[in-house]
Amino acid sequence: MQRTAAPRQIAESLTELWSPRIIGELDDSYVKVAKVHGTLGWHSHDNEDELFFILKGQLRLEMAAETVTLSEGEMFVVPKGVQHNPVAEAECLILLIERKTTLHTGNVVTEHTRSLAEQLRSV
Structure with a gap:
């Protein structure tokens, strides 16, 4: 079993906005944290x-x-299948749980899109 730092502390330490980092795995899903501000798309x-x-x-x-x-x-x-646009008027820290097959911004590529390799980078 692996223990990790508090998700909020990890998210606070991130320097890039809209750039989730994987902090854990649960069966076929990843647990991610991100620091967000503005609009993802x-x-x-x-x-x-x-x-x-x-x-x-x-x-x-x-x-x-x-x-x-x-x-x-x-x-x-x-x-699944629901179009959505996350918006944070001020800095916000989030935790996400997504299947390992989930593409960061679906089939849309924007300046905020992050690959799985980028999301797996160490914090």
């Missing part, structure tokens, strides 16, 4: 759900059918 994950858990701050998840605003300690699962 509209995208979807055709075959995977995506769990957002707020470690610090506030995150807005814009979707066609609704917009969900999450605060520290809250979580939301974006169902």
